[in-house]
Amino acid sequence: MRVLYLAPNIPVPGTHGGSTHVTQVHRALQRRGHEVLLLARTGSTEPGVLPLGTDLFPVYKHLVPAYYFARALAAVRRFAPDVVYERYSAFGLGIAFGRALGIPSVLMTLDRDASPLSFHFAERIVATSDEFIPARYRPKVRLVHWGVDVAGLSPEGAAAVRQRLAPAGERIALYTGSFHRWHGVDALVEVARHWDGPPLVIALVGDGPDRARIERLARSATRARVVSTGRVPHADIGAYLAAADVCVAPYAPARHPLFRVHGMNRDPIKVLEYMALGRPTVTIDIPRLRALFQPEEHVLLYPAEDARALSAQLRRLLDDPALAKKVGDGGAALVRERYSWDHHAEELERIFLEAMRREPVTPP
Incomplete structure (x- = not known):
């Protein structure tokens, strides 16, 4: 047609x-x-x-x-x-x-x-x-x-990205996407302020109206390093995802006028992209995401805007390679089959x- x-x-x-x-x-x-x-x-x-x-x-x-x-x-x-x-x-x-x-x-x-x-x-x-x-x-x-564009997400170049983001061999927690307040990226800055796990770089990839505020907040983060890359061509996103140890979508639906009333009801493309490359993923615990994914099998969940709970889930994945592999493999299989x-x-x-x-x- x-x-x-x-x-x-x-x-x-x-x-x-x-x-x-x-x-x-x-x-x-x-x-x-x-x-x-x-x-x-x-x-x-x-x-x-x-x-x-x-x-x-x-x-x-x-x-x-x-x-x-x-x-x-x-x-x-x-x-x-x-x-x-x-x-x-x-x-x-x-x-x-x-x-x-x-x-x-x-x-x-x-x-x-x-x-x-x-x-x-x-x-x-x-x-x-x-x-x-x-x-x-x-x-x-x-x-x-x-x-999600499963075939178009190429991991090529991941080693160079990893060397650039974490030259001392730190672990990498990655966020990609637009910077709006309802995306909740400040929760990752809060994680960086209080991090007590292995050496960690929190990489923020993207741009948007909330980016400058997030970068100002990140200056006070001393327990983990926060790196803001700015916009990256979508053709290169696969390399950034593949370089990460864990990926995060820290949405804050209460800050969105529609979601505050009706709930967050969109399929999260960034989460699907994370999963497509087998990255163990942490995101918020809401009914929509429980309908899409099985917790502990495809994704780890935490209460929105709870930075301590987010930090705990990141520690679980970084401290337990078997769990990280299980969640990463399970998410990848689900996305390739259904999304x-x-x-x-x-x-x-x-x-x-x-x-x-x-x-x-x-x-x-």
């Missing part, structure tokens, strides 16, 4: 989670034989991309459809899509193209911050949870899992076909 994929504020490829998501969905759909025209942010270099978008400015977000519709309509008509797949940050652009071309639109959303037009007129809604979806639209929801982007593309294909048949809305 021919899919018009709308993610106008997302650079493709890029280094943050949204870029990883859009890039991998685009590629996975193409691997399944579909033609995909992706409207993405200006500067995107991925083949098959129409780079017309800009960053998302909340005050103007509901003007997005009119702005992009006029600029992209000719190219979209030439492409002649069968279905529109709209990321929530397109704010109704999918509905505009769907109505203009007489084709169905499918909405992907992570939260309620999508256009009311998209919620109302989309044939189907793709999400990992329906808890935050307004009740009247839940019959249209089709639940999916996000994925790949190719598997996600199969889920989307079924949803697109359902939307194209204009089937009556019924619960899945």
